Amino acid sequence: MYCKVAVLMDVLALFVSGVAEILLIHKRVGESVELPGHSEEFGVTLAAWTYQGKEIAEHKQNVTYPLISQFEGRLEMNPKNFSLTVRDLTLQDSGVFILTSVGAKGQIPSKSITLKVHEPVSNLVIYKKIQQLANRSCSVQMMCNASSSSNLNYTWKRGNEMYRGDQQIQFILSPGEGDHNLICNASNIVSEQSASTTVSCSNETNPTGNSLHTCVVKIMYDVPFHNIW
Numbered sequence: 001m002y003c004k005v006a007v008l009m010d011v012l013a014l015f016v017s018g019v020a021e022i023l024l025i026h027k028r029v030g031e032s033v034e035l036p037g038h039s040e041e042f043g044v045t046l047a048a049w050t051y052q053g054k055e056i057a058e059h060k061q062n063v064t065y066p067l068i069s070q071f072e073g074r075l076e077m078n079p080k081n082f083s084l085t086v087r088d089l090t091l092q093d094s095g096v097f098i099l100t101s102v103g104a105k106g107q108i109p110s111k112s113i114t115l116k117v118h119e120p121v122s123n124l125v126i127y128k129k130i131q132q133l134a135n136r137s138c139s140v141q142m143m144c145n146a147s148s149s150s151n152l153n154y155t156w157k158r159g160n161e162m163y164r165g166d167q168q169i170q171f172i173l174s175p176g177e178g179d180h181n182l183i184c185n186a187s188n189i190v191s192e193q194s195a196s197t198t199v200s201c202s203n204e205t206n207p208t209g210n211s212l213h214t215c216v217v218k219i220m221y222d223v224p225f226h227n228i229w
């Protein structure tokens, strides 16, 4: 009990003296992260990690204690360098981790690490709407949609043309121009997914004179998946 009070008071003192190092780490759900600690040269005698202001692990006199928290069973504090490993990350683990320590020569500047946990991009689907205009050209509307916990960045590629940041694109195709290959790419900071589809404006269909009608649509999916981290 006394030990814990002492550590908390050190934490407060260090908040007053400021944070020396600030890091931002992005991870995917299910991964592990090692939040770096201090090097041994500091001769750390007391070290504590807090998450969102609550103490979650401490090290005192060669003994490390994981404290009961949402991280139960998933935390490990290295007794040599005081790095904190968190396994099986969930979206709820996103937040600010602070390491405060006391060494042989007194307080060591603290470290603040912001962890952002993201879901990888999934369920990418391409929607298309192709309508033949009175002059037999086709008006093509494409939409790409995927799911993720974080904001997605959509990019469309049509031949050599890139449409950046657009979830939906629209263009006119001339009849008999052949197949156009389109690729949609959805990405966030930890992953990406892409799919391709082919559209063409066929003039095999007889125009009905005054009304619009749908052209032939071919669709083909090819969904490679890459990790960036």
Ligand SMILES: *[C@@H]1O[C@H](CO)[C@@H](O)[C@H](O)[C@H]1NC(C)=O
Binding pocket: 036, 037, 078, 080, 081, 082, 083
């Ligand atoms: C901390 O020590 C562990 C075990 O010796 C090692 O695997 C890890 O890379 C070290 N971390 C840092 C940040 O030095």
Ligand SMILES: *[C@@H]1O[C@H](CO)[C@@H](O)[C@H](O)[C@H]1NC(C)=O
Binding pocket: 061, 062
């Ligand atoms: C801590 O452990 C090291 C080796 O594991 C030992 O040499 C040292 O005396 C221990 N310190 C205390 C305060 O128990």
Ligand SMILES: *[C@@H]1O[C@H](CO)[C@@H](O)[C@H](O)[C@H]1NC(C)=O
Binding pocket: 133, 135, 136, 137, 172, 174
């Ligand atoms: C057909 O009409 C559309 C819309 O008015 C136009 O953008 C397109 O250039 C026309 N196509 C041809 C081949 O004239």
Ligand SMILES: *[C@@H]1O[C@H](CO)[C@@H](O)[C@H](O)[C@H]1NC(C)=O
Binding pocket: 123, 145, 146, 147, 148
């Ligand atoms: C796009 O995907 C999200 C997440 O899967 C879903 O909630 C939304 O309904 C989708 N929108 C359309 C137009 O399909």
Ligand SMILES: *[C@@H]1O[C@H](CO)[C@@H](O)[C@H](O)[C@H]1NC(C)=O
Binding pocket: 153, 154, 155, 164, 165
């Ligand atoms: C979205 O992706 C494009 C293409 O890779 C890139 O240039 C752009 O910076 C990205 N934008 C964001 C907000 O990530």
Ligand SMILES: *[C@@H]1O[C@H](CO)[C@@H](O)[C@H](O)[C@H]1NC(C)=O
Binding pocket: 175, 176, 203, 204
């Ligand atoms: C489609 O229309 C173009 C121009 O009107 C014509 O040259 C071409 O032969 C047509 N193609 C087919 C398959 O009917």
Ligand SMILES: *[C@@H]1O[C@H](CO)[C@@H](O)[C@H](O)[C@H]1NC(C)=O
Binding pocket: 155, 185, 186, 187, 192, 194
């Ligand atoms: C998708 O976008 C990401 C981020 O901009 C990029 O790294 C990746 O190479 C793109 N993939 C494809 C298949 O275009």
